[in-house]
Amino acid sequence: xxxxxxxxxxxxxxxxxxxxxxxxxxxxxxxxxxxxxxxxxxxxxxxxxxxxxxxxxxxxxxxxxxxxxxxxxxxxxxxxxxxxxxxxxxxxxxxxxxxxxxxxxxxxxxxxxxxxxxxxxxxxxxxxxxxxxxxxxxxxxxxxxxxxxxxxxxxxxxxxxxxxxxxxxxxxxxxxxxxxxxxxxxxxxxxxxxxxxxxxxxxxxxxxxxxxxxx
Numbered sequence: 001x002x003x004x005x006x007x008x009x010x011x012x013x014x015x016x017x018x019x020x021x022x023x024x025x026x027x028x029x030x031x032x033x034x035x036x037x038x039x040x041x042x043x044x045x046x047x048x049x050x051x052x053x054x055x056x057x058x059x060x061x062x063x064x065x066x067x068x069x070x071x072x073x074x075x076x077x078x079x080x081x082x083x084x085x086x087x088x089x090x091x092x093x094x095x096x097x098x099x100x101x102x103x104x105x106x107x108x109x110x111x112x113x114x115x116x117x118x119x120x121x122x123x124x125x126x127x128x129x130x131x132x133x134x135x136x137x138x139x140x141x142x143x144x145x146x147x148x149x150x151x152x153x154x155x156x157x158x159x160x161x162x163x164x165x166x167x168x169x170x171x172x173x174x175x176x177x178x179x180x181x182x183x184x185x186x187x188x189x190x191x192x193x194x195x196x197x198x199x200x201x202x203x204x205x206x207x208x209x210x211x212x213x214x215x
Contacts, residue, residue, distance in 0.1 A: 015079035022070060030070075034063060037080065041087050044156055048091050048149055058094060062087035081167040084157065088171050095149070136199060143193035151186030154179060159205065 013021075013032070021029035041062060046055035066086050073082055144152050150172075157163045157171060168179045184207065191201040201207070 016075060019070065019073060019075070019079055022067075030067060033079070033083075037083055038063075040161055041083065043160065044084065044153070045087055045091050047144065047156060048153060049095065050145065054094075058091050059087060062090045065090065077170075078167065080161070081163065081170050084161065084163070085171045088153070136202065139194060139197055139199055140190070140202065140205065143190050143197070146193055147186055147189055151182055151189060154182045155186045155190065155205065158183060 013029075015033065015036070018029045018032050018036075022033065038059070042055060042059045045059045045062070046052055049055050049058065062083070066083055069086075073079065144155065147155070153172065154168055154174075157168045158165075163171065165176055165179050165183075168174070169176045172179070174182070187201070187205055187207040190205050191207050194201050
């Protein structure tokens, strides 16, 4: 079964392949990009604005802008970073114009299920251990919601979306040094919030000794 999944991944078209086809007029290719990144973009924006309905509108607008500006995409860059930058800019523009409407955290992530691949227990682990992982995921999600938006975003881009430091800098417009500092401070605050809840930060989110030594 797992070998079949690996074969399927190898057969999947790359983002760059889909961009080339979309520029050639293939609506199906852009729909493929939409399916690939709809959930990650929506998840990021939702956690930035803490309003699911608003996040859906902002994410949809980001995809429309990406489609309209696809011709300006630099193929030497990663499409993922380019798309997240559009979503970031659209969301920041909105937040600067007016404060987002506060909603209960439960509306943004009812069960913490999306805290996800970073924390997901392996299949061979017991149901009890997997339940503990899901509970921890929910608490991490709750703690993330209490961080300042800039810390929350860089943590999500790094650990949920798997972006490298230079890609986070590209998305947010921050200098590389600021990205490392915000990641360090965000990890530290997240660890404190989890400690107050009687939990330890997962390894991925654990504070590092010094941001200057982060790789």
